[in-house]
Amino acid sequence: MTGSQQVPSTSQPDLASDRNVNHLSDSTSESPLADPTTLTTPSSVRHALVALSSHSAALDQELARLLQDSEPILEQAQDEIASLGPKVDVVWEEADVLDARLRESAAVAKRISERVRILDEERRRVAAAVDWAVKVSDLKSSLISLSASIDQHDWDSATKHCMRAMSVDKTILTSRFASAVVPTAELPEAPEDTLFSMRKRMLQAFTKAFNEATEMKDEAEASRFFKLFPLIGWKGEGLEVYSTFAKGLVRERGRMITENIGRGKTQAPTHFATLLTGLFEHLAMLIDMHQPVVDRHYGKGNFAEGVMNGLQEECDRLGCRIIDAWRDDRAVRRRLDEVQHNKLVGAATIKSQVHSIKPILARPSTPAGGRTASSSMDEPSGPDGREIDRILTELAAIGSRWGLYRRFLKSRLLDEDDSGTKNETKEDTQQDAIKSFKDFRRISLDNAQPPSMLPEESLDEAETKEKVDITSQSALGKQVGEALSGIYMPMETWYLRSSIEKAFRIDQPDLTVKPYTSSILDDVFYVLRSVLARNVSTSSLPTVSEMFRVAKTTIEEEYIEVIVRKLEGVWRQVSGSMTVDGPRKEAATREMKTQFAVYLNVLGTSSLYMERIISELGSEQALSRMFEPSEMSEVLAIVNSLSVLVNRFKAGLRTELDQLFTQTTKPRLRNVLLETYKDASYILDDDSYAEAEYRDIVRRRFIKGWEHVLAGYRDIFTESNYNSYVSMALDALLKPWEKLVLGMKFTELGALRFDKDVRGISTYLASQTSMGVREKFTRLQQISYILNLDGTEDEGDLYESAVASGISWRLSPSEVKSVRALRL
Known part of the structure; x- marks a missing residue:
């Protein structure tokens, strides 16, 4: 009852205390204290201090009242705590009674547990002793049976007993117990020594039996004894x-x-x-x-x-x-010394020489058909290339x-x-x-x-x-590697360089076939392909890497550069004769044209041959037969590195084509254009338009002039070289043509006639080459398109509407305006 009466008396003061605290906080929050940041005058500061002092006094009074109200609550809590003392004493007494009762039971349980552990350890030791006794007994019987089987030459049984003895744990085998129990009068030594000596006897017997069986070609008996060796250790x-x-x-x-x-x-x-x-x-x-x-x-x-x-x-x-x-x-040593002491100076000499063209009969397409670079009759003394x-x-x-x-x-x-x-x-x-x-x-x-x-x-x-x-x-592998690096590489390098040198020495341009070619092409690439294919077949990655590097350097320095120097020498030789008009200039022009055609074809075809060699040697299926999978990526990279030669061939070809075009063709193209439009006019009426239609003089003159300048190249050049030459000619011709057109005037019928002339000429040129000619005439065709439009539409609207309809303009808006101004 006392406890039940204390609950409401305790809760009521708590609620009052909460209300007092809330009241204090409310009064604090509601006090009219001024913001210090707003005090700007002395009077406002004094009023604020007075208000603050009053507020502080009110807080002190409120706190004193709260302390006075909380004194009954503290006294009541102290009384409740004092009443709990007897109950705690009762709990302590009961705990002491329980401790006295359980201490005796715990002591009994501990004694029982220790006894059980002792019994378990004794039983484990007895089991271990029994196991040792059984295994030692088994070891003894195995050794006795093993000895008997060896004496009887029953090797299968002996192997079985030996395996049983070897299966015994080494701790048991070498124990003092086994040493005391196992030895017998027949086997007096320790078990370990006895087993080892018997195993050695078996090893000697098995070795002798195996050798006898192999000498007698008795595979079954040899196999029988061979598989017994690991069974007995x-x-x-x-x-x-x-x-x-x-x-x-x-x-x-x-x-x-x-x-x-x-x-x-x-x-x-x-x-x-x-x-x-x-x-x-x-x-x-x-x-x-x-x-x-x-x-x-x-x-x-x-x-x-x-x-x-x-x-x-x-x-x-x-x-x-x-x-x-x-x-x-x-x-090999003598041949290697000859190669190392042989100085190849032919390529350097050829670079400074200019060889004249001498027409020869058609020759086989490969050196195998007759004379080769290594079978020349006029080759100098030195190592025998065939050897x-x-x-x-x-x-x-x-x-x-x-x-x-x-x-x-x-x-x-x-x-x-x-x-x-x-x-x-x-x-x-x-x-x-x-x-x-x-x-x-x-x-x-x-x-x-x-x-x-x-x-x-x-x-x-x-x-x-x-x-x-x-x-x-x-x-053997080291010796093969040394032979490849010390013998193969020097000899193969010499063979490639000497073959290229000999190929230049016996070089014969062939003018009996069209397009023109030279023996140097087949001779060099036959040898190059043979050398690289032989190199790849060695299956040696270091050798392949080094030889391909040498091949790239050799082809670039002793083949491409020699041809380029040869063409430069031709130009220097004939340039003096080309300064004065007359028969000498025409002869010099023909000679330069022929020489350049031959070796430009050689350079162009060389790039194709090199691409073919890279494709053949870079076949993954072929390389996989000669290299490990881990080497494939590196080998492919080495083979594909020859593609730099393809680019070098194309760069040299482009440079020399430019040289030939600039010196022999470009100056004559302007005359073609001037001759084509001589006395030509596009200010036409009905009668003059009909006459122009009938005569078709612009197209005919252009065709005549074009054939006079370029027709001869079509037969002597390869198709790719001829296409490149035509492209250069058009690039050099079209800009002056556009300027010429922009200086003319056109009537409606004249614009129509101009359109027919442009289309006729582009159609003719498209029939002369396989390259895309019409693309180069786009600007002229757009000029013709503008000239043939009605004059009612504004130039800006015309340009924008054409773009909207999908036309890709090559003319700028200002050029469109200039072309529109040409219409009369």
Whole structure:
């Protein structure tokens, strides 16, 4: 009852206190205090201070009243707190009683728990002791049975007992308990030593049995013992035995190769490359046959680690012997010294010479048809180009075979775990692995993959093995690389430069065919394509990169520049004869025209030939047979870098076309225009219009003058060169033509006649060339369009309405106004 009476007495003062506080805040917020920022006079400041003092006194009174009202509330709260003391004391007494009761039970539970833990530990130790006893007993029986099986030469049973003994934990095997229990009178040594000695006896027996089986060609027996090595813990030794066996097979092949090495001089030009190919083919067949067996019994990747190193050592030994024999038999060192000491000065000499045109009979389209750059009768003393070509061909073939073999090994030994990403079937891949060495044109093994014969439990072990590229450490690979950089590159560079020099030396412009051409074109590009194709076939990315750089520099400096200098020399030679009119000027003009036509055609066709070479060599399908996928992007970039030569050909062609046009054609075009419009007038009435229609004199005169100036170029130029020449002529002709027209006057019939003349001339020119002629006549056609309009429409409206109707004006509004003023 007391507590229930205290609740309303407590809440009422609280409400009163809240009202007092609210009243205080209200009175504070409602006080008329002035804003200090508005006090601008002394009197206003004094009034504000008085008001502030009054307000402060009111606040003090209100606070005193509130404190007085809150004293009963504080006293009542103190009384309530004092009444809670006895209840807290009761709670403390009950807690002490509970603590006394539970302390005894907790002590009992702790003693029980400790006893249970002791019992569990004793039971665990008993179980461990029993397990040790069982395993030691099993170890003892396994060793006894193993010894008996070895004495009886029952190797399958011995392997089974050995595996049982090896499965025992090493801690148990080397424990003092096992050393005390296991030894017997027949086997007195410690279990670990006994097992090791028996395993060594088995290793010796298995090795001897395997070697005997391989000598007897008993594949079943050899396979039986080979797969027992890893089961008894001799995997490395088994791989070594198998590696020795495999190297023996390679040595047998090596004896045949050694016998054939001495017959090199009487064999084909690629005799040593063929020997090397036979070696690689034999190794590929061995790998294809034996890798699945090793990986199936020893785990994936063990063939590469345990067997392939030995095979590669034999391959390097035999391959290096072939390379050394090739060097000696082909006299490579002597040929290389000749090349390095031979000074090619022909190209530099040609740059300063001017060769005259001598008509010759038609010659074959390729050097293969007769005389070539390397078979010239008047070539100077020096290295024999044919011998160098044979050496380069064979060395490129050696590089190609090594590249193929390297990609084969990588696909079989390094890419074993990527079989899920391959597109070919396992059977097709195995066949390709062998056929690729038999067909020299098939040199891509990038998609090869070995058959998967590993059990699932060995995959994790295979994935953890570090992959090593065996060919990167190969002595044969290093020797091939040194031969490509130290022999192939100097010789190939000399061969290309000397061939270009000889091609210029025997250069014969052919004027019996139209368009004119020269022997230099086919000779140079036949050699260039052969050199670049041979270079790509080496499958060596550094060699390809360096040779393409050399080829670009050589073609630019010793082919393009020589032709440009030749044409400049022609101009200097005939320029003196062209200053005076007469027969000498006409003869000089014909000579320059002929010379320029020949070599401008050569430059134009050279750009087409170069584009064709880039297209052929840059075929991804062809390159994929010679380079790894990781090298493809770089190889394509190297091949496509030759496109700078295409641009260089076109730039040189454009420059020399401008030179010929400026010196021989451009001065004569103005006379064509003047002769065309001589005595011509477009101020026509009906009679004069009919006469102009009948005579068609403007079109006829233009055609006559055009053919006199340009018709001769149509037969001697290639189509592209002729189109470019016509384009230059029109560009040079149309601006003066427009100025000439803007200086004339037109009647209505005269404007109509002018339109027919322009259309007739453009139609004639369109029939003479395959380029877009009508586009160049757009401004003249728009002038004719304006002249034929009625004169009622304002020029600005005419221009805007034509734009709105879709006409793309080439004339400005001011020009339209000027043309409209020409109408009478």
